[in-house]
Amino acid sequence: MTDEDLRIEVTSWLAAHWTGLPAHHESFGRDPRSAWLAQVRDAGWAVPRWPAEWHGRGLSDAQARIVERTFAEAGAPGAGQDRTNLWANTALAYATEPFKRVIVPQLLAGEVGMCLLYSEPGAGSDLAAVRTRADRVPGGWRVTGQKVWTSGAAVADYGMLIARTDWDAPKHRGISFFFLPMRQPGVTVRPLRQITDETHFNEVFLDDALVPEENLLGPLHGGWRVLQTALAYERSVMGDSARGPRSGAGGPKGDHAMIALAREVGRLADPVIRQDLAQVVAWRVLNRLNTERAKAELAQGTSSPIMSLGKLAMSRILHEEARLRTRLLGPESLLEGPDHPRAEDANFLSLNAYFTSIGGGTDQIQRNIIGERVLGLPKEPETDRTISFREVRAG
Numbered sequence: 467m468t469d470e471d472l473r474i475e476v477t478s479w480l481a482a483h484w485t486g487l488p489a490h491h492e493s494f495g496r497d498p499r500s501a502w503l504a505q506v507r508d509a510g511w512a513v514p515r516w517p518a519e520w521h522g523r524g525l526s527d528a529q530a531r532i533v534e535r536t537f538a539e540a541g542a543p544g545a546g547q548d549r550t551n552l553w554a555n556t557a558l559a560y561a562t563e564p565f566k567r568v569i570v571p572q573l574l575a576g577e578v579g580m581c582l583l584y585s586e587p588g589a590g591s592d593l594a595a596v597r598t599r600a601d602r603v604p605g606g607w608r609v610t611g612q613k614v615w616t617s618g619a620a621v622a623d624y625g626m627l628i629a630r631t632d633w634d635a636p637k638h639r640g641i642s643f644f645f646l647p648m649r650q651p652g653v654t655v656r657p658l659r660q661i662t663d664e665t666h667f668n669e670v671f672l673d674d675a676l677v678p679e680e681n682l683l684g685p686l687h688g689g690w691r692v693l694q695t696a697l698a699y700e701r702s703v704m705g706d707s708a709r710g711p712r713s714g715a716g717g718p719k720g721d722h723a724m725i726a727l728a729r730e731v732g733r734l735a736d737p738v739i740r741q742d743l744a745q746v747v748a749w750r751v752l753n754r755l756n757t758e759r760a761k762a763e764l765a766q767g768t769s770s771p772i773m774s775l776g777k778l779a780m781s782r783i784l785h786e787e788a789r790l791r792t793r794l795l796g797p798e799s800l801l802e803g804p805d806h807p808r809a810e811d812a813n814f815l816s817l818n819a820y821f822t823s824i825g826g827g828t829d830q831i832q833r834n835i836i837g838e839r840v841l842g843l844p845k846e847p848e849t850d851r852t853i854s855f856r857e858v859r860a861g
């Protein structure tokens with residue numbers, strides 16, 4: 467099939483099926499657009515690079531991009547999840563055959579809500595220090611421990627969980643990776659209030675919660691590798707996109723939003739403002755190109771450390787844009803409430819920039835990864851890397 471044939475096929479499929487949906491969607495819980503997403507999946511557009519057996523069309527990367535572009539031009543969501551859906555990509559790569567058959571189609575249609583059960587009160591940047599335990603029982607594992615900062619847990623059907631299954635092995639080698647069913651006795655979720663006054667993340671208490679046998683991903687005790695793949699996808703998504711203003715207001719997005727605001731407040735001709743605008747726009751363009759490079763590597767089955775570059779860059783971009791917004795508004799940025807939407811947006815974006823600089827691994831951790839795995843600098847000393855986890859001293 468030529469590129470032009472493909473473009474015509476996608477365009478006519480969209481003309482026959484796409485009737486429009488609300489653009490805004492909270493990224494937690496089951497996706498209210500799942501009826502549409504199921505149609506996209508069944509037509510093979512959700513994951514065009516994957517084989518037909520897995521709801522794809524076996525297209526090359528270049529042709530898959532034509533599909534994504536044509537969907538984007540129509541404003542239709544759901545295409546190109548083979549690059550962006552961290553849950554489905556992780557499941558396809560590592561889940562057991564029976565579980566994969568059930569979960570992958572549901573994930574592609576957003577029919578299940580998901581969360582990430584990684585961080586614990588004593589394990590954040592140092593995730594290999596997790597102390598949540600999964601003990602073997604007939605038919606699966608029983609899980610006990612505490613997770614924290616779990617985005618979307620209150621409305622999740624499954625959590626991607628890391629838990630310790632071997633306490634005698636060194637810390638990175640005794641962890642396993644599971645899909646934990648969240649709606650069961652033994653899982654208690656308590657919301658936490660964030661600096662933005664939202665309650666997206668939660669504490670999760672696990673008391674003898676059951677994970678069925680087939681919900682193990684990758685080898686038993688081999689969860690660290692699965693985690694690296696899942697984290698790389700998460701960082702790539704965070705490096706590629708970020709939440710806009712909470713108001714979800716229409717109007718210009720990304721670079722154009724900043725330029726439009728400068729024009730609105732009469733500062734577009736100010737040479738210093740122009741220089742700062744050009745700087746953030748240039749960073750965004752560079753970041754887009756870098757993210758493309760990293761995703762191409764990931765498509766070849768490596769967990770790319772370049773993802774860390776993209777996420778770190780996005781964190782810097784968001785903080786700089788928030789600062790610039792505040793400068794553009796001047797004293798107006800001190801106001802709040804529905805009568806002052808520009809100030810509301812500026813303040814929300816200033817606070818929410820921390821989502822990208824902490825969630826998915828902090829800026830400092832991304833710098834360590836870039837130093838060690840991209841620039842080849844010496845590794846940080848780790849005295850507990852090779853000893854049994856039982857002997858690791860915890861504060």
Ligand SMILES: Cc1cc2nc3c(=O)[nH]c(=O)nc-3n(C[C@H](O)[C@H](O)[C@H](O)COP(=O)(O)OP(=O)(O)OC[C@H]3O[C@@H](n4cnc5c(N)ncnc54)[C@H](O)[C@@H]3O)c2cc1C
Nearest residue numbers: 582583584585590591615616617821824825826827828830
């Ligand atoms: C909005 C948001 C959503 C989140 N969602 C989830 C989620 O869904 N699931 C989940 O599991 N977690 C989630 N997290 C948790 C997040 O992954 C952790 O907060 C993060 O990894 C940092 O861990 P910590 O909070 O324990 O901080 P710590 O690891 O205690 O770090 C404290 C400080 O020390 C620095 N530091 C630590 N170690 C090093 C080092 N080796 N070198 C240099 N500096 C270092 C850190 O950069 C940080 O500034 C979320 C966090 C946020 C903010």
